[in-house]
Amino acid sequence: MPLLYTRYELLRTLRNRRFFLLSLGFPLVLYFVIVSPNRHVRNFDGSGVSFALYYMVGLATFGTMSAMLSCGARIAAERAVGWNRQLRITPLTPRAYFRVKVLTGYMMALISLLALYAAGASLGVSLPAGEWLKMTALILVGLIPFAALGIMLGHVLTPDSIGPAMGGGISLLALLGGVWFPLPSHGFLHDLAQYIPSYWLARASHVALGGAVWSTTGWVVMAAWTLVLGALAARAYRRDTGRI
């Protein structure tokens, strides 16, 4: 991976103030608003997880999804000014291009995640070190399909349309994934959620309950989304060589 190129790409992303307001500030504010009055609830709505932990991971899911998909918004903006075509006449390989984009998304996701961990800790979330790590690892793995989704949308949509598309998409994924409230333990919503990547992301909070947080179904669903979205992203990139 081209190091200097990557460094400037990260630097450039960090200098973008809008990101910090939307992807970082919004979930944080929401977290304090929702959790502060209910911080002593130990078993939230039968989930077995404390209120503070449930929403810490729920909003981390929301924030990291946004961070990953905002990578797509940046791609759309770069395409609109012809930058993507400029990159294609450099020796930067598509593989390196994707890696840098994914890495940028992960950096922003990690910042969002750490901010929510800090907020959670300040409202009484406490876990053994091993569980923090396990939870983080699950969230990072769970973000892979979203990285692919962001890149795909970035190469398909225009800067005008990607905002609404992402806003709607993230809200829907959050809702169906049980980010805002625990899903029923059976029935249609529960069954549907099994196929939705954000559900598995949000389930990382179950780390406090012990046992396997992701079932085999979870791993298979995530792998399938990664493969499908990855292929679609690669296809969108390949087809996207024209002037816009």
Place this chain on the structure above:
Amino acid sequence: MSTITGESQPSTAGIRLSGLVKTFRGPDGPIRAVRGIDVEIAPGETVALLGPNGAGKSTTIDMLLGLLAPDEGSVSVFGRPPSEAVANGDVGGMLQTGELIRDLSVGELVAMMASLYPSPLRVEDALELSGVREIASQRTQKLSGGQTQRVRLAIALVSDPQLLVLDEPTVALDVEARQSFWTTMRAFAARGKTVVFATHYLEEADAYADRAVLMAHGVVVADGPPTEIRARVGTRTIRATLPSVDASELLGLPGISSAERRGEAVALRCTDSDVAIRALLSAYPDARDIEISAAGLEEAFLALTGDRDEGAAPRGADATSRGGED
């Protein structure tokens, strides 16, 4: 003063465009943007692709750079496919539409791009050469149009490419900026680099290219030294109010190749307008409202190709180009 370091090594194989054809799907049926182009460019040559909007210049350049795959024909850049030449860092380009990405300084952006190439120029040298050293610490989103173009040139030059491709690079520039742009480009070309640029300004082709390839309707209509091209397309027309003279009579005057009456006025297409105007005024001192105009490129090309059978000129992707002042 050139501050470029490193030696260029022109390879023996130049650039070869053979039998290029590219058709786009348009709302009103297929748009045949490029309809069979054969051009060979020797290493070290500076070649202008000259033509009006819609001639297929940008489409040709996209194929030369490997951004578009031709429907038919092939492209070879220094003996390899364009994608390999690009991967090898042999090609620098300034595309027609393009702004810069935001949130970096000019210096940072040029350094970022330089880092992608195997043997780039020093960043300071590229900045100096493109005349953007003074604004190196400015953020890219705060630049004027002219400054942006110069930074884009710095990005194209910093790779120290063997082939520099410029697609209508001066469209957004004022006269002064245009001049210094070409001065930079000349200094670069003088180091044995191959330069291909697209333009719809005959003057630019004339002043800065060793050779002009004239394109219209997706084909090459002339290919030669710019002076030759200028003679072919640089016809002038004299218009004057001159009621009582027969057009055929005017055709007898020296320097005139065709004469046409339009009501009270006559339009005389000239092979030599200087000779023609003198002859006209001495033979017909009562001619008034005299106007001598150079044919626009578009008009000249139509005359040259005599090609109106296709109906409306095909609108290639070139149609998106911003118009110049002509």
